[in-house]
Structures are given as C-alpha cells and as structure tokens.
Amino acid sequence: MTAPLKNTSVSPVVHDLIAALGSKVSTEPELLDSRAHDRSYHSWEQPLAVVQATSTHDVSQALRICHQHHTPVVPRGSGTGLEGGSNTTAGSICLDVSAMNRILNVAADDLYANVEAGVMKSELNDALKEHHLQFAAGPGVDASVGGMAATSASGTTAVHYGTLKENVLALTVVLADGSIIRTGSTTKKSSSGYDLTHLFVGSEGTLGVITEVTLTLHPIPEAARMGVWSLPSLQQAVDLVVKALRSSLRVTRVELLDRVTVDALARYTGYSAPVSETLMVEFVGGPSEVESQYARFAELAEQYDAAEHASTTDPGEAGRLWQARHDALPAALALIPGSAPLTTDVCVPISKLPECILATKEDLNSTGLVAPIVGHVGDGNFHLAILLPPGDAEAESKAHQLNARLLDRALAVGGTCTGEHGVGIGKVGAMAKEHESALETMRSIKASLDPRGILNAGKVLALGGS
Amino acid sequence: MTAPLKNTSVSPVVHDLIAALGSKVSTEPELLDSRAHDRSYHSWEQPLAVVQATSTHDVSQALRICHQHHTPVVPRGSGTGLEGGSNTTAGSICLDVSAMNRILNVAADDLYANVEAGVMKSELNDALKEHHLQFAAGPGVDASVGGMAATSASGTTAVHYGTLKENVLALTVVLADGSIIRTGSTTKKSSSGYDLTHLFVGSEGTLGVITEVTLTLHPIPEAARMGVWSLPSLQQAVDLVVKALRSSLRVTRVELLDRVTVDALARYTGYSAPVSETLMVEFVGGPSEVESQYARFAELAEQYDAAEHASTTDPGEAGRLWQARHDALPAALALIPGSAPLTTDVCVPISKLPECILATKEDLNSTGLVAPIVGHVGDGNFHLAILLPPGDAEAESKAHQLNARLLDRALAVGGTCTGEHGVGIGKVGAMAKEHESALETMRSIKASLDPRGILNAGKVLALGGS
Incomplete structure (x- = not known):
C-alpha cells in the first residue's frame, strides 16, 4: 500500500479518481478534446478528466467518487451520437466505456449474447458468424452496444427486427452513487417486477451507466432478395409500403430515397437509377419464400405505378445497391463542398408520412x-x-428554424421528435413539448435515481422548468 | 347543485367517493365479494367499496379522493389474473375499470388501435376483423387489455408476436394523486424521453392505473398450417424447437403438452393422440410459404424422431386441434374430481428447459x-x-413447497419466477430473490410515484424489507 501522490494541479475530484483508478484517468488535453463530443454540430466544453474504464467495478468507483464530489459525469461509448448526448460540459468527468469491449457470453441456443457496453456492433456480428447468428437491430453506422441501448437506437432493419428496445433483454447498470444493479432476465419473456431494463434503454446515461448488455440474437437468413423501385410520387411510395405492411408480407427493410438524394448519388458515385422517389426493399428467409414474398411485393408495386430498377439475390450485388443508401449522407454533403449536415429525425404514424414530408419540402x-x-x-x-x-x-x-417547424409539424400529427437519434442536447425542448403531461413523472424518476443530478446533466430533461 | 347526502354508515373516504361519483360507487356486499378476487387461490378480504369507473376522469377523481384519505386502491380489469394481483384487502377501495370498454380509434393503416382499459381482447378482435387486422398478443383466456398490459401478459403467440411489452405503444395512466399522464407515442418507434410506457406495463397497478392502451395490430394471416407431433422424449422435443428457432423458420406457435396432459385429455375429451410428449406447432403467412415452412419443420422433426399425429390448413379442424391445448386445464382438474389448481409459471432460457422440467417431474x-x-x-x-x-x-x-423448489430451480439457471402471470401476491418473495440487486431501485421508483403507498399495496413489491 502506498499513499496516493498529492497532485496539486488537479481538482479534488480528479485527485480522488487518480487515487482510485490510476492511469485510467487522464487529463491530457488532446484526449480531453477527442472525448468531449459526438458527431453532431452541438457545442461542447472540455471536461476535467477522462476516465477510461475497463470494468463495471471501474465505473462504480468513478461514479462513487463523482457522487461524493457532486461532479457531473458524462458517459460515453463510441461517440457516434447525433444529438450531443455525450458532449461534455466544463467541470464534468467523461466516463468512457469504449475499452469495455469483451463479449462475455454467446448463448447460441438461447438466442442471446451478454457483452460489455463498449463492444461495437461489427465486432459482435463478427463473433456471431460461427454460430450463424446476428445482432440485427441498430443503426447502419457502427456503434457501441451500450451507446445504442442508451439511445434506443435503430436503423434500416427496425421495420422487421425492431429497435434496441425490442432487442435488449437485460442490463448491468451502475447507478449515480456507484451501486451496481442487474435488470431484466436472460429468458425470452418475464412478468417479474418493474421493467427497469426499458427504463434505462433510451435514458441516454441520465439515470445510470450501462456497463453490460444482454442482446437478443437472430439467425442469419439463408437467402435475401433486394430490389430498387422508382415511384412517380411520394404518396404512391408510402401507399405501396402501407399496403405491403398490411398484407402478410414480411418486409425486412424498406428505405425511401427522395429524388434529391438520388440525384446527389448520381453526381457523387455515378449511381444510375432514374431520378425519382425511390424505394429500396428487402425480403429474407428461405430461398423459395424470398422469391414468393418478392413476387407478391412486385404485384403490389405495379398497382402503384412502381418500376423496378434493379433486383438481386446476390449478396455482393445487394451490398453494392445498399451502398447507395449508406452513401446518401456523403453524397448530400458533396452537393455543397465543405458543408456540414444538420440531421433531423422526426417519426410520424406512417399514414401521415406523405403530408408531413410534402409540407416539409x-x-x-x-x-x-x-x-x-x-x-x-x-x-x-x-x-x-x-x-x-x-x-x-x-x-x-x-x-434551426426549419427543424423547429418540422418538429411542430410532426408533433401535430401524433409524431415524435426523435425516431432513433435520441434527445441529447438538441431535442430537450421538443421532448418536453411532446411529453408535456408526463414530464413531471420523468423528473420524479430522475430525482429518485440521481438525487444529486450528476448523470449527464442537461441532457434529455431540462430540470426545473421546461 | 345539491349538497351530497350525508351517509353516516359509510367511512369518510366512501362518503367522499359517493359525493363525487354517485351511483358508480357501490357498497353492496354481493358486488364487493364478486370484485374482491381474481381466479387464483390467493386470499382476499372485502373492500370498503367498489368504484365502477366509466372514464379516465372517474378514475382520476377516485384516486384523488383515496390519495387525500391515504386509502389503499386495488385496480381491477376483467379479474382473470392468477396471482391475486387484483385481490382486495380490508379497508381498500376496488377501482373497477371493466366498464371502460370503448374502442376509441382503429388506425388501420398505422397498425394501431387506442382502446379503453376494460375492452376485452375478444371484443377488440371482433371489431378489427373488418380491417383484416388482429391484436395478436396476450393469453388464450379472454381478458381486458388494461389487465393484460398491467400484467405484461402473453400466451401461445408470444414466440412470434411478442408479449404485451412488445405490443403496447402508448398508455393513458392515472397516477396515485389523480393526475393524468400520456406515455409513449403512436409512432412505431421513438427515442424521445424515458420509456414510461414499459415502466407501467407489468407494474400491476402499483405505479398508476392504466385507463387507455394503444396497441400494435397485425394483419390476419392469409393461411395457416398447424400440426400435432409426438416425440419420444422431452429433450428431443426441446431440441427440435431450438433447431427450428435457430433456422429461418418463423414458428407462430409451438406448445408442449406432456404425456400426463395428453393422457388427461384422452380421458376427458376422448382426444386420441398417442400418449407421449407432444408438440403443437403452427406456421402462418401466404399459402405457399406456410407449406414450405411446415415442410421444412417436418424435415427437422424427423431428425428428432418426431411422428406427425395430425396436420391441417382448415381453420375449423385447426380450431378443434388447438382446443385440446385450451382443454388442458379442465382435463387436468378432472383427474381428481373437485380439485383446484395451483398453477406455476416459471420461464427459463430454452436450453435449460429439459433439465428444469425433468428435475421438476x-x-x-x-x-x-x-x-x-x-x-x-x-x-x-x-x-x-x-x-x-x-x-x-x-x-x-x-x-406450495414444490412450487418454492421449482422457483429456486428456475432462478438457479437464470430463469424468472413468472413468465406471464405476474407477481401479484403469490410471487412477491420470489421476485425479490430474482431481482435482489435491483429491488431498491424498484422501491425508489414506487416511492417517487406513489409516496403514500396507496396503489395496490402489498402486490409486486414488499415494501420495507424483502
């Protein structure tokens, strides 16, 4: 036992963190900057220190100390957020769990995996290949499972596999005072006690820090057919999708690219589809089912004057076609060299989609x-x-004004201010407007779980007045 | 405006309830008895009064008054629970929402319906037929949607359509003090704010009273094929199901009946299947897909020495075969005339199922x-x-001792004390054991939302010491 060195150049909280966690605590300016923000345009300030946790115990120690010092803590995974959810403030500690990247258990027959919060989706899926399984939810961009769970993220596969909400069975969470709890169950269902798992999923690190995630797995499909369809109008595109969803068709992915996006892709990548409202659609399953599902979709598509531009069961060719969807953002940015994106994220009942998009255009x-x-x-x-x-x-x-009007437009038709990016800093006001009647309940829960208000302060909920 | 009549024979809280809600409040002994318990063997005592609410406003008024008087309130739907969740205690008020049975909105293109809590599953499905839609989750027994949501119920279709957790989008909830909140969104997904919906789903009326439920709808399948298979052993039955779930097969229902059940059915209904471990399995979808799915299942089944006893696509014949599953309980009871059942409800990771069932046998x-x-x-x-x-x-x-050992056995392999019946009175101890680390968090949330502890006191959580 050696007494910790007295470091007079650091604040008392950082001193105590170093005493407990040693070299896992850094105040190196370059690291502070790199861990101070996500991929959004939102503002940030340098934190006091970054704690690079490698275990739930580390997270617990860090929180216990920050709790004692009433010091704000900003949890961080892969930093791929789009609403400033992991942006740090002056005087805060960045609690980085990205080095917690062990796959703890793959229960293949039980279709779940338990992994540390810093594991990236791509790493998990690489490890699952030998079991012919996949983690099918989450965004297109690679991200940490802890961050995805904290944000209740999703992407192109949500229409079939659900969002993180439907794909997290259980969590290990460290509470504001450093205590460690386990929520949920590794069983496929349970009616036992309060559903704490789904309280922490989507709470963006404001109620606790997720350190382990038990995820639902799905078989890797035997076959897939994807197709690219051009439609004369947005209304027809949406009507076709509604018709498909109301039938027995099981659409795995169905993505809309508007004509501006298709035009941008043509300029950026040489993508050659007709410049029109475009649907990319995919069906997975056994080889014969995939064909019959796609054929039934094609029949419906004709009713809505859709024209097939491409279709394939070849994984390589499908990957190239899907790449256009993934290139949508860089292609858009290339329209105005040097530009940065302000990305909006409203979600509305599907029947309201055409009017909401057309009014927005x-x-x-x-x-x-x-x-x-x-x-x-x-x-x-x-x-x-x-x-x-x-x-x-x-x-x-x-x-910003356009986005504000879009948010109001979406809320007016029963929509939500964020379908998958989370509230972070950017949607605090819109969230309060959306959940006006429930806001006090959210605040009570926040106050009961984090009475000192240290966890990701200022995100999700504006405390004391909306 | 007339001053309420002074009724000296009733307690002050009942007096105030009558003043506010008039004839919706009853102290008639026969009604009190009929509303004092669910279908379980758990004990109950007569409440002070029954409030038969017909609106969210009624529920709000009743709770406001009970809150003022610190009077326990026991919410009640159809009373079909199996763990005493709606059993009343002496001195409590039964808050019966079964008369709140209006279907408020069917948004067919958006695949949701908003209904009052007292609507029965069968009533909803009757109303959905014209839209070619169904509410596909929930138990086999008919039950109110509010009660199903409060219990996080499920049944034979959960393997495909999920439980109530996966099928509730939004709620109207009245809190302990009578305030009314709306949780969730009618959009298919949202990352906006804390997931209060899933906090109330499964909280069994201990955090708030659910008065409206927005449910996810699914298309009525075009076709279905069901089959009955006899297997030489439980291990082979489970191995076959695991194999099917790990393939691209989409099993809609797969039910196990042990040889004792099959024997009981033969005695009770003349059901003629071989007395063996039995699987009833169903696939739904388009006609050709149903056939290809079933054929692939049959191929797998042969690998596990399964023998097909029956198979049909005819809805009437399928109904008759499924009836055997629904007759399982009465057939069991007929084995010992006049007997009552103690129904257990553990759920374990599927790979642990054979060892758990065999040890229990x-x-x-x-x-x-x-x-x-x-x-x-x-x-x-x-x-x-x-x-x-x-x-x-x-x-x-x-x-009771057998059930206690079963609960310990299930928890020891990572199981849960209740898959679908809820905690109620019967599983309070087992729930506390299962969620030991998270119990304090559940208690904090209960205390923050219901500080006077009036909502379904004594259910789910044993407050102040487990």
Missing part, C-alpha cells in the same frame, strides 16, 4: 436551403440532411 | 402430487397445474 423550398431526404419509411421515420455551407450563419439559423 | 413424483405440464416451449415458459384435492391441507402445503 414546401417549407424547405421557401428557405432556399438544400436538404436531401431519406426515410425508414416502414417506421414513419425520415431524415433531412440540411446542408450548412461553411461559415454561413444565416443558413444555420434558417436550418 | 422427479421432484413432483417424490411428493405424490399430480401435476400435468404444458409449456410455451419456444419461450422457455411452462406451467404445472398442481392439483389440490378438496380440503386436503397437506397436499396444499406440499404444492
């Missing part, structure tokens, strides 16, 4: 801004990538 | 009790109907 046109639109149309979720030319403060202001 | 044999077993095998959930001969206190004591 009209609104957009009146602003002079450029914003290609892509949508997880089967879920009613769509994104504008509003392009912000470098140094154009007026465009930025206009973009 | 061995244990059962050592007790001399009779207990046919049925199981939602795809979920790892199984039920013993332990037969309690009339007036046999020793058998009842043995049954």
Whole structure:
C-alpha cells in the first residue's frame, strides 16, 4: 500500500479518481478534446478528466467518487451520437466505456449474447458468424452496444427486427452513487417486477451507466432478395409500403430515397437509377419464400405505378445497391463542398408520412436551403440532411428554424421528435413539448435515481422548468 | 347543485367517493365479494367499496379522493389474473375499470388501435376483423387489455408476436394523486424521453392505473398450417424447437403438452393422440410459404424422431386441434374430481428447459402430487397445474413447497419466477430473490410515484424489507 501522490494541479475530484483508478484517468488535453463530443454540430466544453474504464467495478468507483464530489459525469461509448448526448460540459468527468469491449457470453441456443457496453456492433456480428447468428437491430453506422441501448437506437432493419428496445433483454447498470444493479432476465419473456431494463434503454446515461448488455440474437437468413423501385410520387411510395405492411408480407427493410438524394448519388458515385422517389426493399428467409414474398411485393408495386430498377439475390450485388443508401449522407454533403449536415429525425404514424414530408419540402423550398431526404419509411421515420455551407450563419439559423417547424409539424400529427437519434442536447425542448403531461413523472424518476443530478446533466430533461 | 347526502354508515373516504361519483360507487356486499378476487387461490378480504369507473376522469377523481384519505386502491380489469394481483384487502377501495370498454380509434393503416382499459381482447378482435387486422398478443383466456398490459401478459403467440411489452405503444395512466399522464407515442418507434410506457406495463397497478392502451395490430394471416407431433422424449422435443428457432423458420406457435396432459385429455375429451410428449406447432403467412415452412419443420422433426399425429390448413379442424391445448386445464382438474389448481409459471432460457422440467417431474413424483405440464416451449415458459384435492391441507402445503423448489430451480439457471402471470401476491418473495440487486431501485421508483403507498399495496413489491 502506498499513499496516493498529492497532485496539486488537479481538482479534488480528479485527485480522488487518480487515487482510485490510476492511469485510467487522464487529463491530457488532446484526449480531453477527442472525448468531449459526438458527431453532431452541438457545442461542447472540455471536461476535467477522462476516465477510461475497463470494468463495471471501474465505473462504480468513478461514479462513487463523482457522487461524493457532486461532479457531473458524462458517459460515453463510441461517440457516434447525433444529438450531443455525450458532449461534455466544463467541470464534468467523461466516463468512457469504449475499452469495455469483451463479449462475455454467446448463448447460441438461447438466442442471446451478454457483452460489455463498449463492444461495437461489427465486432459482435463478427463473433456471431460461427454460430450463424446476428445482432440485427441498430443503426447502419457502427456503434457501441451500450451507446445504442442508451439511445434506443435503430436503423434500416427496425421495420422487421425492431429497435434496441425490442432487442435488449437485460442490463448491468451502475447507478449515480456507484451501486451496481442487474435488470431484466436472460429468458425470452418475464412478468417479474418493474421493467427497469426499458427504463434505462433510451435514458441516454441520465439515470445510470450501462456497463453490460444482454442482446437478443437472430439467425442469419439463408437467402435475401433486394430490389430498387422508382415511384412517380411520394404518396404512391408510402401507399405501396402501407399496403405491403398490411398484407402478410414480411418486409425486412424498406428505405425511401427522395429524388434529391438520388440525384446527389448520381453526381457523387455515378449511381444510375432514374431520378425519382425511390424505394429500396428487402425480403429474407428461405430461398423459395424470398422469391414468393418478392413476387407478391412486385404485384403490389405495379398497382402503384412502381418500376423496378434493379433486383438481386446476390449478396455482393445487394451490398453494392445498399451502398447507395449508406452513401446518401456523403453524397448530400458533396452537393455543397465543405458543408456540414444538420440531421433531423422526426417519426410520424406512417399514414401521415406523405403530408408531413410534402409540407416539409414546401417549407424547405421557401428557405432556399438544400436538404436531401431519406426515410425508414416502414417506421414513419425520415431524415433531412440540411446542408450548412461553411461559415454561413444565416443558413444555420434558417436550418434551426426549419427543424423547429418540422418538429411542430410532426408533433401535430401524433409524431415524435426523435425516431432513433435520441434527445441529447438538441431535442430537450421538443421532448418536453411532446411529453408535456408526463414530464413531471420523468423528473420524479430522475430525482429518485440521481438525487444529486450528476448523470449527464442537461441532457434529455431540462430540470426545473421546461 | 345539491349538497351530497350525508351517509353516516359509510367511512369518510366512501362518503367522499359517493359525493363525487354517485351511483358508480357501490357498497353492496354481493358486488364487493364478486370484485374482491381474481381466479387464483390467493386470499382476499372485502373492500370498503367498489368504484365502477366509466372514464379516465372517474378514475382520476377516485384516486384523488383515496390519495387525500391515504386509502389503499386495488385496480381491477376483467379479474382473470392468477396471482391475486387484483385481490382486495380490508379497508381498500376496488377501482373497477371493466366498464371502460370503448374502442376509441382503429388506425388501420398505422397498425394501431387506442382502446379503453376494460375492452376485452375478444371484443377488440371482433371489431378489427373488418380491417383484416388482429391484436395478436396476450393469453388464450379472454381478458381486458388494461389487465393484460398491467400484467405484461402473453400466451401461445408470444414466440412470434411478442408479449404485451412488445405490443403496447402508448398508455393513458392515472397516477396515485389523480393526475393524468400520456406515455409513449403512436409512432412505431421513438427515442424521445424515458420509456414510461414499459415502466407501467407489468407494474400491476402499483405505479398508476392504466385507463387507455394503444396497441400494435397485425394483419390476419392469409393461411395457416398447424400440426400435432409426438416425440419420444422431452429433450428431443426441446431440441427440435431450438433447431427450428435457430433456422429461418418463423414458428407462430409451438406448445408442449406432456404425456400426463395428453393422457388427461384422452380421458376427458376422448382426444386420441398417442400418449407421449407432444408438440403443437403452427406456421402462418401466404399459402405457399406456410407449406414450405411446415415442410421444412417436418424435415427437422424427423431428425428428432418426431411422428406427425395430425396436420391441417382448415381453420375449423385447426380450431378443434388447438382446443385440446385450451382443454388442458379442465382435463387436468378432472383427474381428481373437485380439485383446484395451483398453477406455476416459471420461464427459463430454452436450453435449460429439459433439465428444469425433468428435475421438476422427479421432484413432483417424490411428493405424490399430480401435476400435468404444458409449456410455451419456444419461450422457455411452462406451467404445472398442481392439483389440490378438496380440503386436503397437506397436499396444499406440499404444492406450495414444490412450487418454492421449482422457483429456486428456475432462478438457479437464470430463469424468472413468472413468465406471464405476474407477481401479484403469490410471487412477491420470489421476485425479490430474482431481482435482489435491483429491488431498491424498484422501491425508489414506487416511492417517487406513489409516496403514500396507496396503489395496490402489498402486490409486486414488499415494501420495507424483502
């Protein structure tokens, strides 16, 4: 036992963190900057220190100390968020769990895996291949499972496999005071006690820090057929998807790319589809079922004047076609060299999607801004990538106003301010508007679990007045 | 405006309830008895009064008054519970929402319906037929949607469609003090704020009273094929199901009936299947897919020495075959005339199912009790109907001990004390054991939402010491 060195240049909380966690605590300016923000345009300030935890015990120690010092803690996974959920504030500690990246258990017959929060989706899926299983939910971009769970993230596969909400069975969570709890069960279902798992999923680190996640797994499908369809109008595209979802068709993915996006792709990658509203659709299953499902979709598609541009069962070719969807953002940004995106994320009941998108396009046109639109149309979720030319403060202001009007428009038709990106900093006001009647209940729960308000302060909930 | 009549024979809280809600409040002894318990063997005492609410406003008024008087409130739907969750205690008020049975909105294209809590599953499904839609989750027995949501109920379809957890989008909830909140969203997904919906789903009326439920709907399948298969052993039955679930097969239902159940059915209904471990399995979808799915299942089944006893796509014939599953309980009870069942409800990771059931059968044999077993095998959930001969206190004591050992056995392999029946009175101790580390968190949340502890006191959580 050696007494910890007295380091007078650091604050008392950092001193105590170093005493407990040694070299896992860093105050190196470059590291502080790199861990201070996510991929969004939201503002941030340098934290006091970064704790690079390698175990639940580390997280527990860090929180116990920060709790004693009433010091704000900002949990962080892969930093791939889009609403500033892991952006740090001055005087805070960044609690980085990205080094907690062990796959603890793959229960193949029970279709679950228990992994540490820092494991990346791609790492998990690599490890699952030998079991012919996959983790099928989550965003297209690679991200840590802890961050995905904390954000209640999803992506193109949600229409079939659900979001993180439907794919997390159990969690290990460290509470604000450092105590460690286990929520949920590794069984496929349970009616035992309060569903704490789903309280922490989507709470963005404001109620506790997720350190382990037990995820539902799905078989890797034997076969898939994907197709690219051009439609004469947005209304027809959505009507076709509604018709498919109301039939016995099991659509695995169905993505909308508006004509502006398709045009941007053509300029950026040489993508050659007709410049029109476009649906990319996929069916998975056994080889014969995939064909019959796709054939039935094609029959429906004809009723809505859709024209097939491409179709394939070849995984390589399908990957190339899907790449266009993944290139949508870089292609959009290339329309205005040097621009940054303000990405919107409303989700509405699918029947309201055409009116919501068309009114937004009209609104957009009146602003002079450029914003290609892509949508997880089967879920009613769509994104504008509003392009912000470098140094154009007026465009930025206009973009924020456009987004504010879009949020109001979505809420007015029973929509939500965020389908999958989370609240973070960016949607605090919209969330409060959306959940006006339930806001006090959320605040009570926050106060009961984090009475000192140290966990990701200022995110999700604006405490004391909305 | 007339001043309320002073009724000196009733307690102050009942007086105030009558003043506010008039004839919706009853103290008629026969009604009190009929509303004092569910279908379980658990004890109950007569409440002070029954409030028969017909609106969320009624529920709000009743709770506001009970909150003022610190009077316990026991919410009640259809009273079909199996763990005493709606059993009343002396001095409590029964808050009966079964008359709140309006279907408020069917959003067919958006695949949801918003209904009052007292709507029965059968009523909802009758109304959905014209839309070619169904509410596909929930138990086999008819029950109110509010009660199903409060219990996080499920049944034979959970393996495909999920439980109530996966099928509730949004709720209207009245809190302990009478305030009304709306949780969730009618969108298919949302990352906006804390997931209060899933906190109330499964909380069994201890955190708030559910008055409206927004449910996910599914298309009525075009076709279905069901089959009945006999297997030489339980291990082979479970191995076959695991194999099917790990393939691209989409099993809609897969139910296990043990040989004791099949024997009981033969005696009770003349059901003619071979007396063996039996699987009833169903696939739904388009006609050709149903055939290809079933054929692939049959191929797998042969690998596990399964023999097909029956198979049909005819809805009437399928209904008759499924009836055997629904007759399992009455057939079991007929084995010992006049007996009542103690129904168990553990759920384990599916790979642990054979060892858990076999050890339980061995244990059962050592007790001399009779207990046919049925199981939602795809979920790892199984039920013993332990037969309690009339007036046999020793058998009842043995049954409780057997269930206690079963609960320990399930928890030891990572199982849960209740897959679908809820905690109620019967599983309070087992729930505390299962969620030991998270119990304080559940208690904090209960205390923050119901500080006077009036909501379904004594259910789910034993407050102040486990």
